[in-house]
Amino acid sequence: MNCYDCPDIIATPAVAVCVRCGAAVCREHAYQSRILVQDVNGSGRATHGEPLRHITCLACHKAEAS
Template sequence: MNCYDCALDGGGASAGIGICSRCNLAVCADHARVTPVLVHRSAGLGRATADRPGRRVVCGTCHAAEAAA
């Protein structure tokens, strides 16, 4: 799958390394933004978050929209 943003920019067909978790478009390494996210799990009465954060891939457009909010 090729990067959607590279196709719009006319930069050719860059291979996608991931899928944006918000809009589900393919993104390459240049256009991807990897952000940490807390992992929540149902653990009854115990702790509900993991010790280390997980990763989430978003495109530049969705990352900018989240930062503006």
């Protein structure tokens, strides 16, 4: 599978899939962050201690940041 955001003339292998839109991305077009995982627990929320790896394409990262 090749990166969705790379030009068609350059077939760059994808290393991840965006968790938001499902696009395959290479290292150059992937954005990695960490988010806390929260579960509904009764009438509140329980936050897990270890952050989750969150990989998005650059377009989805820009949308999340705006």
